[in-house]
Amino acid sequence: MPEDKTIQELGLDEYKFGFHDPEDYFFKTPRKGIDPEIVAMISKHKDEPEWMLEFRLKALESFFEKPTPTWGGDLSEMDFDEIYYYIRPMENQGRTWDDVPEDIKNTFEKLGIPQAERESLAGVGAQYESEVVYHSLKEEWEKSGVIFTDMDSGLREHEDVVREYFGKTIPPDDNKFAALNSAVWSGGSFVYVPPGVHIDIPLQAYFRINAENMGQFERTLIIADEGSSVHYIEGCTAPTYTSNSLHSAVVELIAKPNARIRYSTIQNWSLNTYNLVTKRGVAHENATIEWVDGNLGSKLTMKYPAVYLVGEGARGEILSVAYAGDGQHQDAGGKVVHAAPNTSSLITSKSISKGTGRSTYRGLLKVHEGAVGSKSRVECDALLLDEQARTDTYPYIEIEEKKVNTEHEATVSKVGEDQLFYLMSRGLSEEAAIAMVVNGFIEPIAKELPLEYAIELNRLIQMEMEGSVG
Amino acid sequence: MLNIEGLRIEIDGQEIVKGLDMEVGTGEIHAIMGPNGSGKSTLSNVLMGHPRYDVTAGSITFRGEDVFELEADERAKLGMFLAFQYPSEVPGVSVANFLRTAVNSVREKELSPMEMYKLIQEKMKIMQMDPKFAERYLNEGFSGGEKKRNEILQMLMLEPKLAIMDETDSGLDIDALQVVAKGVNELRGPEFSAIVITHYQRILRYIEPDRVHVMLDGRLVTSGGKELADALEEKGYDWVRQEFGAGTHS
Numbered sequence A: 001m002p003e004d005k006t007i008q009e010l011g012l013d014e015y016k017f018g019f020h021d022p023e024d025y026f027f028k029t030p031r032k033g034i035d036p037e038i039v040a041m042i043s044k045h046k047d048e049p050e051w052m053l054e055f056r057l058k059a060l061e062s063f064f065e066k067p068t069p070t071w072g073g074d075l076s077e078m079d080f081d082e083i084y085y086y087i088r089p090m091e092n093q094g095r096t097w098d099d100v101p102e103d104i105k106n107t108f109e110k111l112g113i114p115q116a117e118r119e120s121l122a123g124v125g126a127q128y129e130s131e132v133v134y135h136s137l138k139e140e141w142e143k144s145g146v147i148f149t150d151m152d153s154g155l156r157e158h159e160d161v162v163r164e165y166f167g168k169t170i171p172p173d174d175n176k177f178a179a180l181n182s183a184v185w186s187g188g189s190f191v192y193v194p195p196g197v198h199i200d201i202p203l204q205a206y207f208r209i210n211a212e213n214m215g216q217f218e219r220t221l222i223i224a225d226e227g228s229s230v231h232y233i234e235g236c237t238a239p240t241y242t243s244n245s246l247h248s249a250v251v252e253l254i255a256k257p258n259a260r261i262r263y264s265t266i267q268n269w270s271l272n273t274y275n276l277v278t279k280r281g282v283a284h285e286n287a288t289i290e291w292v293d294g295n296l297g298s299k300l301t302m303k304y305p306a307v308y309l310v311g312e313g314a315r316g317e318i319l320s321v322a323y324a325g326d327g328q329h330q331d332a333g334g335k336v337v338h339a340a341p342n343t344s345s346l347i348t349s350k351s352i353s354k355g356t357g358r359s360t361y362r363g364l365l366k367v368h369e370g371a372v373g374s375k376s377r378v379e380c381d382a383l384l385l386d387e388q389a390r391t392d393t394y395p396y397i398e399i400e401e402k403k404v405n406t407e408h409e410a411t412v413s414k415v416g417e418d419q420l421f422y423l424m425s426r427g428l429s430e431e432a433a434i435a436m437v438v439n440g441f442i443e444p445i446a447k448e449l450p451l452e453y454a455i456e457l458n459r460l461i462q463m464e465m466e467g468s469v470g
Numbered sequence B: 001m002l003n004i005e006g007l008r009i010e011i012d013g014q015e016i017v018k019g020l021d022m023e024v025g026t027g028e029i030h031a032i033m034g035p036n037g038s039g040k041s042t043l044s045n046v047l048m049g050h051p052r053y054d055v056t057a058g059s060i061t062f063r064g065e066d067v068f069e070l071e072a073d074e075r076a077k078l079g080m081f082l083a084f085q086y087p088s089e090v091p092g093v094s095v096a097n098f099l100r101t102a103v104n105s106v107r108e109k110e111l112s113p114m115e116m117y118k119l120i121q122e123k124m125k126i127m128q129m130d131p132k133f134a135e136r137y138l139n140e141g142f143s144g145g146e147k148k149r150n151e152i153l154q155m156l157m158l159e160p161k162l163a164i165m166d167e168t169d170s171g172l173d174i175d176a177l178q179v180v181a182k183g184v185n186e187l188r189g190p191e192f193s194a195i196v197i198t199h200y201q202r203i204l205r206y207i208e209p210d211r212v213h214v215m216l217d218g219r220l221v222t223s224g225g226k227e228l229a230d231a232l233e234e235k236g237y238d239w240v241r242q243e244f245g246a247g248t249h250s
Ligand SMILES: Nc1ncnc2c1ncn2[C@@H]1O[C@H](COP(=O)(O)OP(=O)(O)OP(=O)(O)O)[C@@H](O)[C@H]1O
Pocket: B011, B012, B016, B034, B035, B036, B037, B038, B039, B040, B041, B042, B043, B085
């Protein structure tokens, strides 16, 4: 069946063991830890304009000033001095597949990138370590003025646009991790869609952390100009390592009037990763921003994609699904700010916890005075696979306007004995029965993803469940 | 086909089935009638391998195999099927997806997607179900009658050797009752046995039983031909109670 092929193409069968290429880098920061010298070195190495260096250094100050947040997951074991902040796998961007070094190619092979190409998927931006090494974009888009490139090249080749938007949606002092990313960011994607252009095949990028103790601080900026639309997909897998590693990305989206951006992520980090990501989009008049967010793996994930509805009639949607297995904490949710009349939002959060896994829904809904006629709905559902598993819900709601309509609904369910018996009486093994209940539970989110990603999501969750059983 | 000997079942330390013997031959249809709480569903669940019950004595042999150690899915693969009195809901899982997974689980060789599609269409037609039903989430928001039809649809898809139908006729209107009976009669043949649990002799007019048993307080207290069902419907259970002295716990 074609579905099975896709799974193999994605190399997910091998994922459990975490494939690992020999570390062979042209550049590695001389030491772990972070200070202005390292930040300056990163900037110099990338040959950046002066303003970016200033931006980075200022951000670093914020990072040092801000205390590590204590309101969410447990970050007490996070040691910022034990991390490499920049590693560059090869001197130049691979313009064509032939330029890409062999071991990196092997990794892509395992991740299925060349196949994805062959299947004429939109464009491929694959991040290996801190740097995008391979990038291609279909010609027809180049003709219509679409920019899809890595953030470093974006800065070099489209400095004016980058300067206008970079760090505006998520200022460096927004939070400690946004500050860190702003100081040491490397890689990520830069996308600009001109007015009226609709990209109907999802743009996709794959990320992987490879070097031990290496942080990955990619930075993505997507601008959809008036009346345009784009779907960006980020897939993430990481090999398994023993010491803590940190992933701290920043993603900024700007949807101009009548534009539409959908940003889908499936992340599957190795179990020692701290995944602390700041994602935020601004939707102008009648624009739509949708986050579809799947969080698997990691030791701790703290991620709350946000939409600021700043123009009348803007719409935001956040769909998130999290799986917390043994020893994992998924602290996820969403934030919506209604700052204009007749805006609407929907947050759907689904979490699955198993064993000592813990999932937290943390959400903020804010309606400013004057955002009359706005509508918002928050639905969070938790599924517990056994007695130990834990879930909590922290929905913060601040409403300053009376003429609005908000709904909040939260459910907690368990995989019931009778439900399992019912499925097993039809010939399904216990694991297959649990998988079926879980897949059904996340169906509302899976159906929003392109087929191969929906299959990947189901399959990843299944693997996680098998992993924690064995 | 099925042989039950001296079966005793407890739940939470309380004995529900208190020594039950029953034999269902190949190709036979047996009916079990009995008042509420007499243990019919308990027996059905245990036959299918529900983990919550404790079998404290006796044996269940199906097609020559002692099924005591077998999980529900293994029993299904042997050819047992239970049409539930209260089928569970499984949100997000479509009927079609469920049927596909189930059929491919019990079969040795998987069906191709095309074969599967045709099979589902064919069986849904027999059950007079709208094809749109296949895309609905399993039992979610189904009416009582729709759930029962769906149970029989699953039975037709899985083609069991022994079907236990726990009050499949309850809550059905006359038309639905006939459809359900038609479904069962589809499978009827020398290789198919069934235990039909019911409170009403009406369904037994459409599915003619070879034997009728009366269950009272965890035992089969009397058995007979289908005329026994008529007598029960007419006179209620009181005469059985008087005659067989049930109600006292031993
Ligand atoms: N989980 C349970 N815990 C305690 N008692 C139970 C449990 N399940 C069943 N029982 C009891 O066992 C007895 C038999 O129940 P069962 O459901 O088998 O009856 P039944 O004959 O199917 O009744 P009905 O005709 O109403 O369907 C009842 O008294 C019931 O309360």
